[in-house]
Structures are given as C-alpha cells and as structure tokens.
Amino acid sequence: MILREHSNDSMTTSEPVQVEEFEAAFRQVSRSAFLLARQLGRGTDEALDIVQEAALRGWRHRATRRGDFRPWFLAIVYRQARNRTPNWLPLPGGWDRPGPDAVESAIDPELLNALRDLPSRQRAALWLRYVDDLAIADVARVMRCTETAAKQLLFRGREALRRHLISRSMEDPK
C-alpha cells in the first residue's frame, strides 16, 4: 500500500469553496493528516479526533487559507497534535513517541524503529518531507519555521537516524 496520495490539489487558490470541494480536498489529505498525528505520539482515537477537529476548524477558517490545501491543512493538524498537551504538564521523556503499532514497514522496519526514537520535531520534519513528499518550503510552512530551520531539522534528523542505525547495528551485530 502506498501511503502517498497526491493530489491533484484542486484547491490551490483562496477562492470561496463549497463544502463538497472542501470535503474532496480533505479526503485526499486525511490519511496523511492522521498518520502525522500518529507520528506526533497520539493514539488512534486521539489522532482521529484531532483530524476531525482540524477539518471542522479548517472549514470554519477556510477563508484564511493561502496556497495549497495540503500543507495548510497539515499545518492545522500539526498544531492541534502538538498543542494538545499543555506545556506545564510534567510528562516522562519520550511520551510523544508514536506507539510501535502506528505503522509497519515490511521492508525496512529498522529504519522505522530508528525514526520512532527521534525527537518529535525532527521526526515530523522527516515524515513530512519523505513520507508525505512535501517540498521544504511546505515543511517549513507546516512546522511554522523558516526554510533554513526546516533544512536544519531534516539534516539533523538524518544524522540522528544514521547514529541510531549504527548504534543498533553495534548492539545487534547479526
């Protein structure tokens, strides 16, 4: 099953949209949005809630959209998934890691496991860039940072992945 589901994004302008048009665009991005929320450490039900809530919020604020629907909607989901837990709540380290059952990879489970251990922002950047196939500018837009910062996150994420894979192969030399 291929998870990329692009997207002849019909909603590329910020003209007033009808509900059917919005729903069609939402259906194209819903899977990515759900998996993004899962990658940010949310459980299945919570991720479902987040995406549905984001859809309602997106519909309500549809007039504020500039540019493509996909990064705009993923940005809402990203924000919703990240801001769901208040900052003052004392949580154990790694609480925002996705569960082992979020997604499986038949060919490269090792890489997926290493990805799971990354800090959430690096993981989200890599996920958006490689799994969702977003351009760096869109990754930056979703994560509300500059393109340089997005590039840096991606670079550091790849570096961290490499280190993880090396240390794992040293632990388990088979």
Next chain:
Amino acid sequence: MNAPTLEEIDARLRALPATLRPSSKDARAIARLEMFRVQERPRRRKHGRLVAAVLAALALLVIGNGIAAYIAPRYGQALAQVPLVGGISAKLLEFSGVTASKVTVVNDSSPSSGHTVRLVAAYADGLRTVLFIAIDGKGLTGNPKAYGRNPV
C-alpha cells in the same frame, strides 16, 4: 559492519512510503475519516455573560423595588399606578402588604381652626399602621412638606 552514509539514509527514507502499512486499527480509523463530513455546526453563542448581567440587573431592580415598596408604602402605591410596571409591581405590593384591597377606605374629615383634616384610608398589620391623610384637600398629591405652611 558498514555504517550507513547520509545518502543511504536518504535513499532508504525515500523508499519508505511505498512499504508503509498502517495497523488494522489505524486503517479502520482512516476509513472512518474518509466518511467524515464537514457540517456547519451552530456556533455557541457567547452571550452568557450579557444574559447573566441583564438577569442580575432585573433581579436587583425587583428586589430593590420590593424593599422600597415595603419601607415606603407611597412608593409602592406610585409603583402600582405606573402603566406597564404596575401590573408586575402588584405582586410586589402584595408582598409588601399595601394593596388596594387591603386598604380600608375611611374618608372621614374633621375641621379645626380653619383647616380640614381628612382620613382617606388606613392600613394596619402586625408591623405597621399606615394612615392616608389629606389636609385641606392636599396630601395624597403634592408636596407633603408644604402642609400647613400656606393654610387656605
């Protein structure tokens, strides 16, 4: 053991989406999302504070008038005669005790030294006795403080 290079990591990451498979629970959730419909929900009205303030003001007005009518029966009477509010204030006047049905009409007068004192009506209960008096035809209307100053 070969340490993977950044290029290899990059290639593996690029190949990842084609191999990814969500768990069955997640797949069900994704299927549910595809059925999701954006419906306009009526926005919650944020007039709660305004309604509470208006209700509080009304309550204050009613209680204040009730107390005033209890302490000053003439105020209660005046209130009862106000066209719109009179109907509502009748209930309050019942509470304060001064209602037309409970006031006994006496209408008895006595002349003395060129002045006429007339007892128009009276009301008494366990707490108070209220006499409605007119002197020289004045009293129920006009300025009560002016009584006796300009005798006819």
